[in-house]
Amino acid sequence: MKKRVLDKDHYIFLDKPPVSLYKEEDNGERKTEIEAYMASLRTYMISLESLSKEHFSRDELNLHLNLALILLSEKKLLAKTKELKRIPLKVFSSMVEEPLFELKKRQKHILALTLLLEPGTYPKLQKTLHFGAVEEKRTTPIDGKDHTGTVLKRRGGFAYILSNDGAFYKIRDAGSDVGSLGFGQKVRRKPNVVKPLLFLLILAIPLGFYYNSLQKEIERTVIIKAVGEVTLKFNSFGHLVDAFGNNPKGRDYIDRAKFDDLSLDAAVGEVLEQAYISETIQERSTVEILISGKPLAKDYFHEGATKDRIVSYQIEAKINDNGSFLFTE
Numbered sequence: 001m002k003k004r005v006l007d008k009d010h011y012i013f014l015d016k017p018p019v020s021l022y023k024e025e026d027n028g029e030r031k032t033e034i035e036a037y038m039a040s041l042r043t044y045m046i047s048l049e050s051l052s053k054e055h056f057s058r059d060e061l062n063l064h065l066n067l068a069l070i071l072l073s074e075k076k077l078l079a080k081t082k083e084l085k086r087i088p089l090k091v092f093s094s095m096v097e098e099p100l101f102e103l104k105k106r107q108k109h110i111l112a113l114t115l116l117l118e119p120g121t122y123p124k125l126q127k128t129l130h131f132g133a134v135e136e137k138r139t140t141p142i143d144g145k146d147h148t149g150t151v152l153k154r155r156g157g158f159a160y161i162l163s164n165d166g167a168f169y170k171i172r173d174a175g176s177d178v179g180s181l182g183f184g185q186k187v188r189r190k191p192n193v194v195k196p197l198l199f200l201l202i203l204a205i206p207l208g209f210y211y212n213s214l215q216k217e218i219e220r221t222v223i224i225k226a227v228g229e230v231t232l233k234f235n236s237f238g239h240l241v242d243a244f245g246n247n248p249k250g251r252d253y254i255d256r257a258k259f260d261d262l263s264l265d266a267a268v269g270e271v272l273e274q275a276y277i278s279e280t281i282q283e284r285s286t287v288e289i290l291i292s293g294k295p296l297a298k299d300y301f302h303e304g305a306t307k308d309r310i311v312s313y314q315i316e317a318k319i320n321d322n323g324s325f326l327f328t329e
Contacts, residue, residue, distance in 0.1 A: 004070050005097040011069065012062045013131045013165035024180070026124050031179035033122040034152050040115050044085050046108050048153055048160040051168035054109055061166050064106060065131055068113035070096060078114075087111065093312060101269075101308035113166055125150065130164045147171055151182040158187060215241065220293035222264065224271050227280040228253050232267050234293075240267045249280055261305075264296075269305030276313045283314040291321040301328045 041047070056064065071078055071087065074095070081087050087107055093100045103110075116122060116129070128150040147169045149161030159173040159182045171184035215235050222232040228249025233242040239262040245251030253274040259267055268289065275281045287310075301307050301319060307328040310317045319326040 002095070003097065004074075004095050007070050008063060008066045008096060008098075009134055011065055011131050012134050013058065013065060013129070015130075015165075027177070027179040030124040030150065031177075033125045034150075034178055037116065037122055037125060038152065041112060044111055044115070046112055048168060049170070050108060051112055052160055052170040054168070056106075056109065056167065058165065060106075064110050064113055065129075065166055067092075067096060067098070067106075067110050068117055071110070071114050072118060081111075081114075090311070099308065099312045101305055101312070104308075109166075109168075112168070116162075125162075128162050128164060129166055131166075146183060147186055148181060148183045151176045151178050151180055154178060159184070215239075218293070220264065220291060220296075222268060222292075223288075223290040224268060225288040225290070226253075226272065226275040226285070228275060230254060230271050232264070232271070234264055234267075238263055240264070243267070249278075252278060265301070265304040265306050269309045272306065272309040272313070272315065276309070276315075281313070281315065284316060286316045286318065289317060289319045291319070293322075295322050295324065296326065298324070298326060301326055 038048075071081065071092070077088065077091060077095075080091075087103070087110065089100055089103050089107065092098075093103055116126060147161065147163055147167075149163035149167075149169065151159045151161055151173070152168075153160040154173075154177070157172060159171055159176055161169050161171055161173075161182045163169060170187045171182060172187060173182045173184040176182035215237070217236045218233050218241070219236045219238070220234045222234070223246075224230045224232070228251075229246040230250040230253055231242075231244055231246055232240060235241045240259055243254055243257070243259065245254045253271050256274045256278065257270050259270055261267070272281075272287065275287075281287060306317075309315070310328050317328060319328075
């Protein structure tokens with residue numbers, strides 16, 4: 001299988017697309033193409049609502065653009081994608097050298113761009129996107145509250161749009177028709193607080209004491225030996241409460257790590273990622289993971305961040321949970 005890692009940086013989205021690319025007289029044809037495009041997205045279980053909730057930086061959008069173009073150029077892989085209605089991520093991950101867990105997060109947006117950019121499908125709608133070779137001159141995008149793009153769907157005072165840099169937004173727009181240009185502020189979801197205040201106040205004190213006691217109770221300890229050695233401690237909620245390195249390399253992993261998700265699976269995955277990034281482990285390296293305390297389910301590592309790192313980095317993992325060996329298969 002041919003590696004395509006060098007093709008990930010060929011194109012970038014450009015700012016300020018020429019007005020000539022967008023003609024009002026094409027709105028009717030664009031609307032027809034949009035209807036077909038929406039139907040195609042539905043067959044892949046992709047909704048505009050889900051796409052508009054995702055937020056990607058310009059660099060991430062550029063990456064998705066290149067990955068979509070790579071997928072379109074790989075005929076066998078594209079045919080398999082159409083058959084499965086999803087990207088064969090393990091094959092694609094190895095081809096473009098992107099971590100499997102990252103591709104999972106990006107799959108919907110990559111598929112949406114792939115379907116849009118397929119040659120001969122949506123020529124009018126494709127003109128919404130404005131990109132070129134990485135060598136082309138471009139300006140720096142200015143972040144703001146207002147967004148402009150082709151209206152893909154209307155609902156009340158809102159519109160779903162596709163911007164020129166391949167992003168999908170839900171905006172406040174009361175007048176633009178499907179197929180025309182829409183302009184407005186992005187809709188932000190507000191938290192819905194519905195629990196009665198009195199009930200919370202009554203429960204707050206006893207629940208607070210109970211919660212604090214559980215927070216401090218260590219339920220599991222995990223030792224990861226990947227050249228560097230790290231110890232992780234988890235409480236009764238399964239949350240990481242302490243992490244430290246047992247040797248200089250282990251302390252380096254901890255200094256680099258960002259434990260945004262406090263679960264055992266995410267924390268172990270983060271340590272493995274830092275070990276790989278720092279090149280203290282490489283493909284086919286052996287890593288030992290020793291777990292003590294309350295036993296995990298036998299299939300605990302069959303999916304999730306830890307398995308993704310093990311598969312993506314081709315690590316040989318030996319996982320010992322209180323004397324029982326766990327497997328990622």
